[in-house]
Amino acid sequence: MSVLDLFKLEGKTAIVTGGGRGLGAQIAQGFAEAGANVVICSRKLEACEKMSEELKKLGVDSLAFTCDVSNPDDVKKVVEGTVDHFGSIDILVNNSGATWGARASEMPLEAWQKVINVNITGTFLMSQEVGKTMIKQNKGKIINIASVAGFGGTDPRYMDTIGYNTSKGAVMTFTKDLAVKWGQYNINVNAIAPGFFPTKMSRGLLENGHDKILEGTPLNRLGNDSDLKGAALFLASKASDFVSGDILAVDGGSHAF
Numbered sequence: 001m002s003v004l005d006l007f008k009l010e011g012k013t014a015i016v017t018g019g020g021r022g023l024g025a026q027i028a029q030g031f032a033e034a035g036a037n038v039v040i041c042s043r044k045l046e047a048c049e050k051m052s053e054e055l056k057k058l059g060v061d062s063l064a065f066t067c068d069v070s071n072p073d074d075v076k077k078v079v080e081g082t083v084d085h086f087g088s089i090d091i092l093v094n095n096s097g098a099t100w101g102a103r104a105s106e107m108p109l110e111a112w113q114k115v116i117n118v119n120i121t122g123t124f125l126m127s128q129e130v131g132k133t134m135i136k137q138n139k140g141k142i143i144n145i146a147s148v149a150g151f152g153g154t155d156p157r158y159m160d161t162i163g164y165n166t167s168k169g170a171v172m173t174f175t176k177d178l179a180v181k182w183g184q185y186n187i188n189v190n191a192i193a194p195g196f197f198p199t200k201m202s203r204g205l206l207e208n209g210h211d212k213i214l215e216g217t218p219l220n221r222l223g224n225d226s227d228l229k230g231a232a233l234f235l236a237s238k239a240s241d242f243v244s245g246d247i248l249a250v251d252g253g254s255h256a257f
Helices: 022-033 045-056 070-085 108-139 163-185 204-214 229-236
Strands: 013-017 038-040 062-066 091-096 140-145 187-194 247-250
Touching: 013 070, 013 108, 013 163, 022 038, 022 045, 022 091, 022 229, 038 045, 045 062, 062 070, 070 108, 091 108, 091 204, 091 229, 108 140, 108 163, 108 187, 140 163, 140 229, 163 187, 163 247, 187 229, 229 247
Parallel strands: 013 038, 013 091, 038 062, 091 140, 140 187, 187 247
Antiparallel strands: none
């Protein structure tokens, strides 16, 4: 097997939550370009269906589902529909996320709960349900999307998001612990911690803190439309078969400060 063969995903099936737009769409496209069949799910079915049709143009099969990842019934529907259609699940990307900007002293409880439910509980529920299939298969790759904000505190002048930061730190610990728990089933569990990318979720943050963010990014730029593809493909492919429990920062070097 050549080194390039290690990165091929032909015959594999991936689920990407929140894959209809933003970082999830970028990852889904990268998987399809590598030959994987890709299932897209999020609360916005129309965006998922549009992305699914785009992926099919790359010569792979794709399904779209509506799914609130914090709803166990929705999660089961996606997993059952994927297995019924493709027969297996090889890759799961837990990308669906939520955020809320507010001072810690003023954060509404309902806002805190929303962020925690989507970012932590949703990651758990999807991993648990997909994990049942992966355990039966005795193989699988789970990739959780964390954030550089999960490594520690952030400047409140542009990122006053204590719920989001807390949730992404929890995703990192969840990743490490699940890697330990499920290594016996030949399941690799890793996370990507993206830095700052221009997406719908980050629009307000970048408007307020663009210059400050670049000052703290050694490569002096934001992430682009392809910067996550390679990292996600690595963690989804045979190239990472001996990598588990890792947090891969894709942030232009900002975590090194």
